Amino acid sequence: MQSLATPVSPEGVSSVYGPVTSWRYGRSLGIDPIGAISTCSFDCVYCQLGEIERKQRDRALFVPTSKILQDLQPFAPWQVDVITLSGSGEPTLALNLGEILTQVKALTSRPVGVLTNGTLLAEATVRRELAIADQVAVKLDAVSAAMLRRVNRPVEGITLDELWQSFCQFRREFAGRLSVQTMVLTPWSSAEQEQYLAMVRAIAPDEIHLNTPTRPRPLRHQLEARGNHPPEQPEYAVRYLKPVSAAVLKEWGDRLQAATGIPVYSPPLPPSV
């Protein structure tokens, strides 16, 4: 169900942040179409936003497009590699997603990307709006229902099979650059690796990003953690997750690339990992 709720973003909070340096996308200016209250259909255990404050799958209007365009003005002439919609939750929940993408592209003449958990991709309208982007990264952290519940903690009604089928459908419709982003929390068994290989072969993304949580996770939502870029020494309560080792990530990435022919990238990990 969709609702055109009153926008909830307070005027004082800018919907544009950065630019941040992304290990995969270069210099990236962030747009937050969600606003001050973190809102997502997942509540991932590693989320840099902390515990998600508003868990929902219904789309709504959070930040008016006019405010986003206004917040972009101080960043002109937008000398960045990409403008990325991510921010304080799941960007496809924003009912004005298509309008934002169209108008930001027209205003800035920069490539625009979206980081999404893909939970709304079963909806043709969302796929159509998302396809306006130049690049899209979808999240695929789980290869079983149990792993989805444990890692992504979705709102009720989201199944792994539906997610995967809708990713494949989106791939067929999307002419831009599609990445699959996967966070590895523990080394995967051979059976889990085989299942993942089958799933990504069917999705056929242009590239795969393998990562492991190396940054502290805020316990509560912090606006400065938007775009997965929290400070190294935060002044708020955080929890440290145990990442897998760089060797485990590399071995799995090499195997994945050899088996699928799809380029696999991982960020440089701190020496302690």
Ligand code: SF4
């Ligand atoms: S990591 Fe992304 S998908 Fe997961 S809870 Fe945070 S905002 Fe939502």
